[in-house]
Amino acid sequence: MDPFTVRLNLHGDLDFFVRSGARGRPIERSLSEKTSVKDVIESCGVPHPEIDLILINEQPVDFDYAIASDADIELYPVAITDLTFTYKRLQASTFNRFAADGHLGRLTRNLRLLGFDVAYDPRAEDRQLLGIMERENRALLTRDRRLLMHAVVKTGYCPRSQNADEQTVEVIRRFDLLGSIIPFTRCLRCNAPLRKVSKSEIIERLEPLTKIYYEQFRRCTGCGQIYWPGSHFSKLQKRLEQIRANFAD
Ligand SMILES: [Zn+2]
DSSP, X not given: OOOEEEEEEEOTTGGGXXXXXXXXXXXXXXXXXXXXXXXXHHHTTOOGGGOOEEEEXXXXXXXXXXXXXXXXXXXXXXXXXXXXXXXXXXXXXXXXXXXXXXXXXXXXXXXXXXXXXXXXXXXXXXHHHHHHHHHTTOEEEOSXXXXXXXXXXXXXXXXXXXXXXHHHHHHHHHTTOGGGOOOSOBOTTTOOBEEEEOHHHHGGGSOHHHHHHOOOEEEETTTOOEEOSSHHHHHHHHHHHHHHHTTOO
């Protein structure tokens, strides 16, 4: 087979995955055998779950489309603002169950605070993380691009920021979660739902001042942790308001 050349144009914020010196211009690759468009894209450093639309010679294609001759490839992320394409997209636009990798503990806490279901175990190995993602149909959250490129990953996202609050805003945007926020309904420690509990049921476990000053309690249905609107609650409320402020127009 004669060698041929493919040119990739990255739209939106996809050039985040390209080293800074190579941004803002097409990426060229020389190939000498039939190659799936997915393999070409990932060889350039962009994980497939970040790609929502692939156009080759202006036609939309799937990840397994095989390229065998010169081609211009246009790649679009999920958040396409500059286009009005109605083509079928490659990614789920909304998702509310996640598996976060062990480096995203603060993001995990934020998402749980907002009521979202996030599986997280800082000791889990990659294999275990991918296992829970698959078994429980969760979207993968990780800044490890290699992991996001794994063939079993269908839905996932690489937070661009290293700051947990900014990451939280990114995830809400990417998965269209703004309307699904139900704060203080999930345990920050173990991810299980919280249930209202009467003071009399748990009074034995409260500190003397808590007994006096608080009337409303919730208990984790998983680990039994008790939550009430105390000082940590107002701190959480403040963080929640900061996150929400990002969406005010
Ligand atoms: Zn718990």
